[in-house]
Amino acid sequence: MARIYILDDSPTALSNIERALTASGMHELSGSSSRPQEALQQIESLHPDVIIIDLDLKDADAASIIREVRRATSWIVIVAMSANDDDATLELARGAGAQEFLPKPFARDELFGAIESALRHQAAVTPAEYDNAVQTNQQPQGPQDNYQVVSVTGPKGGTGASVIAANLALLASQEGGRHTLLIDLDIQHGSLRRLLRLESTKSIDSMMDGFSSGPDVKLQGTIVPGPAGVSVLLAPSIANLQRPLTYDFVEGLITTARRSFDFIVIDVPDAIDANTLTALRASDRILLISSTTDLSVHASQATIAMYSAYGISKDHLAYILNRSEVNSDLSATTVESLAGLDIFLQFPYDPIVVSASVNRGVPFVLQKPDSQMARKVRELAQKLLPSFIRKASEEGEEGVPALAAVQNAGVPASDQGRKQKKRRFGFTKS
Numbered sequence: 427m428a429r430i431y432i433l434d435d436s437p438t439a440l441s442n443i444e445r446a447l448t449a450s451g452m453h454e455l456s457g458s459s460s461r462p463q464e465a466l467q468q469i470e471s472l473h474p475d476v477i478i479i480d481l482d483l484k485d486a487d488a489a490s491i492i493r494e495v496r497r498a499t500s501w502i503v504i505v506a507m508s509a510n511d512d513d514a515t516l517e518l519a520r521g522a523g524a525q526e527f528l529p530k531p532f533a534r535d536e537l538f539g540a541i542e543s544a545l546r547h548q549a550a551v552t553p554a555e556y557d558n559a560v561q562t563n564q565q566p567q568g569p570q571d572n573y574q575v576v577s578v579t580g581p582k583g584g585t586g587a588s589v590i591a592a593n594l595a596l597l598a599s600q601e602g603g604r605h606t607l608l609i610d611l612d613i614q615h616g617s618l619r620r621l622l623r624l625e626s627t628k629s630i631d632s633m634m635d636g637f638s639s640g641p642d643v644k645l646q647g648t649i650v651p652g653p654a655g656v657s658v659l660l661a662p663s664i665a666n667l668q669r670p671l672t673y674d675f676v677e678g679l680i681t682t683a684r685r686s687f688d689f690i691v692i693d694v695p696d697a698i699d700a701n702t703l704t705a706l707r708a709s710d711r712i713l714l715i716s717s718t719t720d721l722s723v724h725a726s727q728a729t730i731a732m733y734s735a736y737g738i739s740k741d742h743l744a745y746i747l748n749r750s751e752v753n754s755d756l757s758a759t760t761v762e763s764l765a766g767l768d769i770f771l772q773f774p775y776d777p778i779v780v781s782a783s784v785n786r787g788v789p790f791v792l793q794k795p796d797s798q799m800a801r802k803v804r805e806l807a808q809k810l811l812p813s814f815i816r817k818a819s820e821e822g823e824e825g826v827p828a829l830a831a832v833q834n835a836g837v838p839a840s841d842q843g844r845k846q847k848k849r850r851f852g853f854t855k856s
């Protein structure tokens with residue numbers, strides 16, 4: 427549901443649009459005003475997704491207002507409306523930065539059509555727009571040997587990003603003793619809910635209201651205890667999405683999480699939009715999970731180039747091949763030369779272990795800790811967190827860690843991770 431703000435100095439027009447929006451239930455009315463100065467202030471504080479603005483304002487230059495909004499917040503999409511629909515008016519609206527033009531008078535369907543098509547522009551931000559809007563959000567240089575925030579994503583869907591994100595977070599908590607947060611930023615798929623069989627009405631979007639006035643409290647109130655002591659921030663099921671996430675919320679969330687957690691793993695969708703770019707830029711390392719197919723590797727090539735256009739350098743990427751089959755389309759050498767990156771790690775194709783774990787909702791690092799898949803996740807954790815140790819192996823323990831469910835029996839969910847870490851694992855001294 428997009429949040430809409432309306433600026434029109436005709437009270438009748440204003441209330442007609444307000445009524446149409448409210449009656450439809452499709453979008454939320456974020457605010458409205460007939461006074462341009464008041465509108466500018468409210469837009470700054472309300473962060474609407476869409477602004478509907480009348481180009482024929484009597485006491486103000488609407489094009490300047492559009493330009494000012496554009497300069498300050500480049501994700502807001504703008505629908506300009508006017509009683510004139512000649513070429514000059516259209517050009518004025520476009521030149522100022524409006525995405526859609528709506529000739530007055532219009533029917534409800536036309537209004538909603540313009541909003542929908544304006545919203546489609548929201549996802550496609552140009553690198554220049556992105557830079558203007560997110561000047562402060564420079565990618566932090568995490569300590570080279572210890573990455574606190576790790577994003578996991580793919581050049582296209584289905585490469586195994588969510589599976590690897592979940593297993594990495596669990597292992598960092600279970601064996602590395604890290605106080606770990608796993609964030610599902612993939613609202614469309616929300617795979618972590620399914621992969622970990624977590625049922626909760628708490629989800630990331632419900633944190634947004636009042637987030638800026640108490641971010642730490644909001645975060646603590648929304649996380650759900652997952653297996654192996656991992657805290658999880660779930661995506662809503664799509665039907666329950668209350669509000670689309672905004673990039674400034676994503677940025678604030680990661681800053682807040684850094685204060686409370688040792689290790690943060692974010693499942694980032696493969697789309698290039700404001701939210702994903704913000705998450706990637708706020709991460710210390712990005713795991714780009716590709717499969718070895720021709721399509722996936724070529725998509726990697728395009729994705730890496732696209733990242734670079736958005737200021738995300740190759741140095742921050744760890745290029746990982748998943749589902750590597752013996753008869754892969756491409757050899758490792760070809761993959762590296764196409765992607766222009768060395769392969770950081772390679773996971774095998776193991777449908778038996780992975781599917782069994784997905785089907786039962788128990789990540790394979792817990793279900794099959796000695797499988798090749800789990801060993802590779804361990805190797806990954808060791809490469810990202812060199813102080814990561816598996817105390818069990820140091821102690822010469824032969825056994826395999828039991829399922830978290832068994833280990834956690836009788837321990838309150840919120841205490842599972844802490845107690846388990848104390849009981850079994852520790853840090854190396856650096």
Ligand SMILES: Nc1ncnc2c1ncn2[C@@H]1O[C@H](COP(=O)(O)OP(=O)(O)OP(=O)(O)O)[C@@H](O)[C@H]1O
Binds near residue numbers: 778781
């Ligand atoms: N190494 C592997 N061997 C076999 N199957 C795998 C492997 N890794 C992942 N899979 C399977 O691939 C499918 C996609 O995995 P996953 O959902 O993690 O991908 P994704 O990149 O997050 O996709 P999406 O774009 O849908 O979010 C799942 O069915 C999973 O079981």
Ligand SMILES: [Mg+2]
Binds near residue numbers: 587588589612617693
């Ligand atoms: Mg996924």
